[in-house]
Amino acid sequence: MKTDFLIIGSGIAGLSLGLRLSEFGTVIIITKKKKAESNTNYAQGGIASVLGKEDNFDLHIKDTLECGAGLCNVKAVETIVREGPESIYELLSLGVKFTRDENGNLKLGREGGHSKNRIVHAKDLTGKEIERVLLYKASKNPKIKILEYHFAIELLTVRNIKPEFRKVIKNKYTCFGAYTLNAKTGKVEKIVANKTIIATGGLGQVYLHTTNPAIATGDGFALGYRAGCELANMEFVQFHPTTLYQKEIEEDTQVFLISEAVRGAGAILKNKNGKEFMHKYDKRKSLAPRDIVARAIDSELKRTGDNFVYLDATVIGEERLKKEFPNIYQQCLNRGLDISKSMIPVVPAAHYSCGGLKVNIEGKTNIKNLYACGEVAMTGVHGANRLASNSLLEAVVFSKKIYESIRNEYKRNNNNKQNTEVKNIEKFIFNWSEKGTANAEEWILIKHNKLEIKEIMSDYVGIVRSTYRLKRALRRIKMMKDEIKEFYDRTKVSVDLLELRNLVTVAYIIIKSAMKRKESRGLHYMLDYPKRDDINFKKDTIIFKRIKLQ
Numbered sequence: 001m002k003t004d005f006l007i008i009g010s011g012i013a014g015l016s017l018g019l020r021l022s023e024f025g026t027v028i029i030i031t032k033k034k035k036a037e038s039n040t041n042y043a044q045g046g047i048a049s050v051l052g053k054e055d056n057f058d059l060h061i062k063d064t065l066e067c068g069a070g071l072c073n074v075k076a077v078e079t080i081v082r083e084g085p086e087s088i089y090e091l092l093s094l095g096v097k098f099t100r101d102e103n104g105n106l107k108l109g110r111e112g113g114h115s116k117n118r119i120v121h122a123k124d125l126t127g128k129e130i131e132r133v134l135l136y137k138a139s140k141n142p143k144i145k146i147l148e149y150h151f152a153i154e155l156l157t158v159r160n161i162k163p164e165f166r167k168v169i170k171n172k173y174t175c176f177g178a179y180t181l182n183a184k185t186g187k188v189e190k191i192v193a194n195k196t197i198i199a200t201g202g203l204g205q206v207y208l209h210t211t212n213p214a215i216a217t218g219d220g221f222a223l224g225y226r227a228g229c230e231l232a233n234m235e236f237v238q239f240h241p242t243t244l245y246q247k248e249i250e251e252d253t254q255v256f257l258i259s260e261a262v263r264g265a266g267a268i269l270k271n272k273n274g275k276e277f278m279h280k281y282d283k284r285k286s287l288a289p290r291d292i293v294a295r296a297i298d299s300e301l302k303r304t305g306d307n308f309v310y311l312d313a314t315v316i317g318e319e320r321l322k323k324e325f326p327n328i329y330q331q332c333l334n335r336g337l338d339i340s341k342s343m344i345p346v347v348p349a350a351h352y353s354c355g356g357l358k359v360n361i362e363g364k365t366n367i368k369n370l371y372a373c374g375e376v377a378m379t380g381v382h383g384a385n386r387l388a389s390n391s392l393l394e395a396v397v398f399s400k401k402i403y404e405s406i407r408n409e410y411k412r413n414n415n416n417k418q419n420t421e422v423k424n425i426e427k428f429i430f431n432w433s434e435k436g437t438a439n440a441e442e443w444i445l446i447k448h449n450k451l452e453i454k455e456i457m458s459d460y461v462g463i464v465r466s467t468y469r470l471k472r473a474l475r476r477i478k479m480m481k482d483e484i485k486e487f488y489d490r491t492k493v494s495v496d497l498l499e500l501r502n503l504v505t506v507a508y509i510i511i512k513s514a515m516k517r518k519e520s521r522g523l524h525y526m527l528d529y530p531k532r533d534d535i536n537f538k539k540d541t542i543i544f545k546r547i548k549l550q
């Protein structure tokens with residue numbers, strides 16, 4: 001297959017970019033499961049944007065920078081904040097139905113770390129509503145083809161070009177598309193593209209407890225890494241403080257999120273004895289930023305030996321709960337819990353990756369013709385900690401930045417879209433080879449390995465870390481990485497195997513990045529370096545270096 005634009009991922013980032021890029025050419029969007037299955041589809045709270053009378057850009061910028069603990073890229077923050085309102089209007093014009101107040105104005109919610117009400121939402125199902133509209137628009141667009149159950153295995157780079165033609169490639173670090181596994185047929189297909197965009201979302205599934213769906217196995221991070229991309233800030237994994245406590249956790253369980261908006265509406269964290277505890281940790285109490293609340297809960301649980309703390313939403317009242325949080329209310333009720341009458345047992349769970357493939361303000365990676373947007377990208381917006389509801393905003397604004405960058409490039413080249421270094425490059429790229437591989441006979445290894453990676457990451461690379469724990473995790477993950485590579489090299493590709501390989505790669509990158517940051521900052525809390533002011537801050541972003549290509 002050949003296309004102008006190959007987009008990997010059908011969440012908010014991939015779809016909104018696909019709709020824009022269809023203006024210039026053909027778009028193929030591949031997605032590894034059904035097209036709606038994405039982190040986007042589960043987003044509850046909403047999108048942060050300055051729309052209230054008492055709000056202004058400076059305040060949103062200040063809140064974001066404060067939360068990011070000194071590591072945000074100010075230009076990137078200013079970009080999402082200033083372009084936020086326009087992005088909301090664009091979503092509205094596409095047909096997204098955000099919740100409105102009795103006067104017909106957009107209703108603005110409040111979440112932790114925000115100094116004003118600025119969360120635009122569609123009840124507590126914001127992501128689902130956005131995904132619905134974007135998918136509908138994409139399905140009506142003749143230039144866009146969405147391929148479900150197509151799993152991106154590897155990006156096409158100089159390594160995949162037949163040796164006799166390699167010398168004509170001027171820039172070794174160029175992307176030509178991707179090999180993808182058609183999970184329905186089991187065949188590997190080659191998709192060649194002028195521009196490739198990674199929009200594969202997050203990596204929550206590298207941990208045992210996560211709010212992320214099963215698709216979030218960090219594929220895009222690993223794809224980029226193997227192709228020579230730089231990654232940055234990978235040590236900063238955000239744990240959401242309040243997810244519904246679940247006794248039994250299986251291989252790819254997604255735990256249910258109790259949105260921060262519930263605390264924004266007045267719910268209060270309490271210990272098992274019904275006593276408030278957040279005042280001991282932060283003056284903003286239950287509405288402090290997520291890292292502080294997650295650590296406070298972790299500390300309470302460690303101190304008391306309890307399995308969960310409570311979120312008391314009864315104070316909000318039955319009527320408001322049903323009206324403003326119908327999904328949360330119903331989901332809890334389905335599990336036998338009436339949240340208007342009983343407190344909700346909650347625990348923190350892995351939620352969001354602040355780090356990712358390092359991109360510039362135009363969404364470009366360090367590889368020619370390769371872009372990244374959405375959760376997989378590190379634009380510099382979130383720094384060491386993401387402010388609630390800034391991620392959907394980042395995804396829409398930065399997908400527009402990519403569109404603008406490509407538009408300007410095409411203008412400069414007088415509309416010549418042929419950006420690949422060699423004409424008819426597809427002829428010089430190897431077809432996928434299964435030589436030397438056989439069907440996997442030891443599936444149990446994959447299942448066990450997956451669980452083991454998650455346990456190691458949760459036990460040693462979670463909310464509270466130490467050099468000792470990180471070293472212990474690294475030794476184990478390194479060994480598994482080698483074992484999985486050996487298994488991969490002799491086995492026919494399958495979705496389970498590909499995900500396992502990506503999970504172990506991502507775990508390795510997170511641990512190595514965490515070991516480099518010898519301080520506590522934002523989401524990265526080290527027992528060895530507990531206080532910020534007794535060490536020299538590492539003011540810079542830690543870059544995980546690219547692999548050298550042959």
Ligand SMILES: Cc1cc2nc3c(=O)[nH]c(=O)nc-3n(C[C@H](O)[C@H](O)[C@H](O)COP(=O)(O)OP(=O)(O)OC[C@H]3O[C@@H](n4cnc5c(N)ncnc54)[C@H](O)[C@@H]3O)c2cc1C
Pocket residue numbers: 008009010011012013014030031032033035036037038039040041042043044045046047048126127150151152153199200201202211212213215219220257351352373374375376388389390391392393395
């Ligand atoms: C429960 C929950 C609640 C949230 N609430 C909010 C909120 O209120 N506000 C907010 O701003 N953010 C929220 N977030 C975060 C936000 O939803 C995500 O960061 C955002 O949706 C990411 O969008 P994306 O387009 O980058 O990725 P996703 O929406 O995750 O889409 C990724 C796509 O890539 C595909 N994919 C992945 N790997 C491959 C592969 N190898 N080959 C082919 N396709 C692949 C997936 O199938 C999927 O289609 C929430 C997240 C969760 C999990």
